[in-house]
Amino acid sequence: MPVNARRVHHGGMAAISETLVPDRRLPRFEWALVDGSFRHVDDARISVHAHALSYGTGTFEGLRATWNEMAQELYLLEPSAHYERMHRSAKALGLTLPYATEELVALTIELLRRNEVRSDVYVRPLLLLAGEVLAVRMHEVETRFSIAVSPFPARYVDPAGVHCLVSSWRRSPDSTIPLRAKIIGSYVGPALAKTEAVRAGFDEALLLTVDGSLAEATTSNVFIRRGDAWVTPGVDQDILEGITRREAIELIGEELGEAVVERSVDRSELYVCDEALLCGTAVGIVPLVAVDRRPVGHGAPGERTQHLIDALAAIARRDTDRHLDWTTPVWR
Ligand code: PMP
Numbered sequence: 001m002p003v004n005a006r007r008v009h010h011g012g013m014a015a016i017s018e019t020l021v022p023d024r025r026l027p028r029f030e031w032a033l034v035d036g037s038f039r040h041v042d043d044a045r046i047s048v049h050a051h052a053l054s055y056g057t058g059t060f061e062g063l064r065a066t067w068n069e070m071a072q073e074l075y076l077l078e079p080s081a082h083y084e085r086m087h088r089s090a091k092a093l094g095l096t097l098p099y100a101t102e103e104l105v106a107l108t109i110e111l112l113r114r115n116e117v118r119s120d121v122y123v124r125p126l127l128l129l130a131g132e133v134l135a136v137r138m139h140e141v142e143t144r145f146s147i148a149v150s151p152f153p154a155r156y157v158d159p160a161g162v163h164c165l166v167s168s169w170r171r172s173p174d175s176t177i178p179l180r181a182k183i184i185g186s187y188v189g190p191a192l193a194k195t196e197a198v199r200a201g202f203d204e205a206l207l208l209t210v211d212g213s214l215a216e217a218t219t220s221n222v223f224i225r226r227g228d229a230w231v232t233p234g235v236d237q238d239i240l241e242g243i244t245r246r247e248a249i250e251l252i253g254e255e256l257g258e259a260v261v262e263r264s265v266d267r268s269e270l271y272v273c274d275e276a277l278l279c280g281t282a283v284g285i286v287p288l289v290a291v292d293r294r295p296v297g298h299g300a301p302g303e304r305t306q307h308l309i310d311a312l313a314a315i316a317r318r319d320t321d322r323h324l325d326w327t328t329p330v331w332r
Pocket of ligand 1: 062216217218219220221239240241242243244245279280281282
């Protein structure tokens, strides 16, 4: 059987037939951390009755580790910042993580070593309400904590730049769901927005707040440049407070000597800005080259954005002495 295929059994009283279907499961590494022990990922299962499956109750993080072939070393990017945010996400839900931040970083390193990771990977910690409870509530439901590892998609976004649609779906406000938390259920709106955008021929969706100003893209924050100033929606604009957003603010100052203003951004500013970018753990920094079919600037990646992309990539791979404190080696 091809590696990328699996057999599917078609049930029935009399006949069980098998069909070979392409395996669309996520390629992943063998070992996961589940409830305190390292297990084969196929043994890391949860019940169809798990609370989180019906109600989206739980929180997750997404970390990135980058392989440096020359140094033969794997570097986690800002693992403490991600786990600290996960602690805050859990707190917002009235939950607690079973480990302190330093323990979570150490467990992640141990997991990457057990999986013998020598390539770019994505690390997915997950705190789920996993108890079999048929009641919509947060209290008195058993939680489960896991960390899994998957290969980083080779080309997650087109480095030549993304074309965005301003979605008809709005970002749900903090008054409906805590936005400083990465809550599983809160990704349904962004998922609808992404599909709307892709089906209409765009790469990505931008979500506005219910008041109509820019919030963010589906899984990344947005920066625009107007003249000498960069602008990004402030933390009061229903955004996730991205770790890459914070890095981008620092790098714009250090690398470009330019300032970033945090304020509300009107939709039409997207149409008239000189340069724009998206940033997040999965996308890194990527040029935003068109919005609603209007070219951003000249419709090509901006020089400054390219500079920031290179600077962050070098820091993530430790190809530079700058911001060594942002990366943690796994093998050393
Ligand atoms: N907004 C949303 C909704 C996200 O899911 C993400 C990805 N975590 C981001 C922004 C970017 O955050 P970060 O840079 O911390 O990955």
